[in-house]
Amino acid sequence: MTSIAVPEHPWLLPGELVVPAEPERARPRRTTRDWVVDSLAFLLGLVWVLFATADALSPHPQTAVPLPHDWMVGVDAVIGLVCCGLLWLRRRWPLGLAVATLPLNLFSMAAAIPLLIFYFTVVVHRRTAVAVAVTGVGLLTNLVFSWARPDPAMPYWATVAWGVVITLAVLAWGMFVRARRQLIVSLRERAERAEAEQQLRVAQARHLERTRIAREMHDVLAHRISLLSLHAGALEFRPDAPADEVARAAGVIRGSAHAALQDLREVIGVLRAEGDGDAPEPPQPTLADLPALIAESRAAGVRVNVNDSVGNPEEVPAALGRAAYRIVQEGLTNARKHAAGAAVTVDVTGGPGTGLTVAIGNRWPVGTQAGGTLPGAGTGLVGISERVTLAGGRLAYGRDDAGDFRLAAWLPWPA
Numbered sequence: 001m002t003s004i005a006v007p008e009h010p011w012l013l014p015g016e017l018v019v020p021a022e023p024e025r026a027r028p029r030r031t032t033r034d035w036v037v038d039s040l041a042f043l044l045g046l047v048w049v050l051f052a053t054a055d056a057l058s059p060h061p062q063t064a065v066p067l068p069h070d071w072m073v074g075v076d077a078v079i080g081l082v083c084c085g086l087l088w089l090r091r092r093w094p095l096g097l098a099v100a101t102l103p104l105n106l107f108s109m110a111a112a113i114p115l116l117i118f119y120f121t122v123v124v125h126r127r128t129a130v131a132v133a134v135t136g137v138g139l140l141t142n143l144v145f146s147w148a149r150p151d152p153a154m155p156y157w158a159t160v161a162w163g164v165v166i167t168l169a170v171l172a173w174g175m176f177v178r179a180r181r182q183l184i185v186s187l188r189e190r191a192e193r194a195e196a197e198q199q200l201r202v203a204q205a206r207h208l209e210r211t212r213i214a215r216e217m218h219d220v221l222a223h224r225i226s227l228l229s230l231h232a233g234a235l236e237f238r239p240d241a242p243a244d245e246v247a248r249a250a251g252v253i254r255g256s257a258h259a260a261l262q263d264l265r266e267v268i269g270v271l272r273a274e275g276d277g278d279a280p281e282p283p284q285p286t287l288a289d290l291p292a293l294i295a296e297s298r299a300a301g302v303r304v305n306v307n308d309s310v311g312n313p314e315e316v317p318a319a320l321g322r323a324a325y326r327i328v329q330e331g332l333t334n335a336r337k338h339a340a341g342a343a344v345t346v347d348v349t350g351g352p353g354t355g356l357t358v359a360i361g362n363r364w365p366v367g368t369q370a371g372g373t374l375p376g377a378g379t380g381l382v383g384i385s386e387r388v389t390l391a392g393g394r395l396a397y398g399r400d401d402a403g404d405f406r407l408a409a410w411l412p413w414p415a
Helices: 030-055 068-088 094-100 100-107 113-127 130-148 155-239 241-271 289-299 318-338 379-390
Strands: 304-307 344-351 355-362 394-399 405-411
Touching: 030 068, 030 113, 068 113, 094 100, 094 130, 094 289, 094 304, 100 130, 113 130, 113 379, 130 155, 155 241, 155 289, 155 379, 289 304, 289 318, 289 344, 318 344, 318 355, 318 379, 318 405, 379 394, 379 405
Parallel strands: 304 344
Antiparallel strands: 344 355, 355 405, 394 405
């Protein structure tokens, strides 16, 4: 869930640039700045109405030729006052008010300032095509107004030119304000989108890390628990075994259980220390730990034949050795779970530049259904497949031409 940045002083910004407290509202609330601007616009329009009316009633008007009758001056003043009142609604219906009051541009002098503010609001709040269309109509009405109520001190074309200059100046000012607001809104959207993408990347990284930890947990615990099951099964089927064999099997079970608990404690510790970036990670196995893994399986009674042609396992890169170790571990675990009693062959060959090949094979069980008695969901092979893919290697598993089960992987080993 993204957090929306709230400005430090929202009352100094227009309502369109302040994130509303209620996102479902289609129109933002007025801020303190908006109230101040609207009040100043109303006062400016009111002062202009009073000035234009007083000038029209004076013996020598300075702004425009007065209307032929005094009552028309009063009507013009009332129109100006009504337009001043409508200024409070210009943020809600900018285009509607501008279009509705366009005919007043033909004759009204008292409403000139309110009409100009309506026009500025349209330029700021509506797209450029609409603003240009309103501008074109306003320039045409300017021609009629300059003819109907000419300035006593200037010729007709000079009055028209001044009207065009004022209109284009208001258009440029409004477009600048609109462009600036659009820039601020786009920058805020980009910042919110970047924050959302950052949170998504963090969530994905957390998910990938949890998946990696779950894969490690499966690889470790499945190996330990399969050893426990194997020794417990031996005790179950040999209740008359000598006491020393029973004691040795019980010791192996106790040691495997202790090791499984220790591995589980380390993985849970990593999960609990998720927010601590300085928390040390538990040591990871390498190819040099492969003999100990083979010895554990042999101690559990599994016949394991090893063909290891890698001369110096300490020189194998850590990531490559860890992947090879987990592949052999998964192969031995599957052999104990699904082909109990079958001999297992482990081949580890390769070198720098040619890659590392790891293969585990065992005879297909005879007389029992493949899968054995221990539960298996296939997640181990899925995890191994992901591990090999991330390392840039290849993985194949299944029955070979001789009918035996074979798990083979090739991992790149840079020269």
